[in-house]
Amino acid sequence: MFKAIIFCITLTFFIPLDGLAANNTVATIAPYDDNNIFAKILRKEAPATIVFENEYVLAFEDIHPMKPVHILVIPKGKYRSMLDFSEKASDIEITAIIRALGSIASKMNIDQDGFSIMSNSGHNGGQTVPHLHFHLLGGEKVAWEESLRKQKKG
């Protein structure tokens, strides 16, 4: 009985918290926050499994992978969102991200079977970390469109 009560309390405590975290989105337009987790990873103050790095780009494994391969690819510059990046990044920085995405896909062996690249901006985009990032997903079928269409029907 006692164990059952503890179990229920734990569940009610964790479920809403988890749900909250998933919906904890960030604004597209705001000053850059130097304390965001990706800024800390860039400064090597927070751990990450890095798979690629050059002068302009860092890529590391997502801590909660949605697919067998789930890499986050980020510019080293302080860009909050895609809006910020498209307005302010230099041509070299923009080119570097695109080239890195291709190189990393090959490096992670998802080039043959295919992959998906996704980037969320702001609340409606579902962005939760205020440093521009691209999700590189592969290792099995991704099918964003399919699941979004199913959600719309349901």
Ligand code: AMP
């Ligand atoms: P988004 O919701 O598009 O902003 O994506 C943020 C992503 O960052 C999520 O997929 C998280 O799982 C991932 N994430 C958050 N913190 C870390 C971390 N410390 N290391 C690696 N990935 C993280």
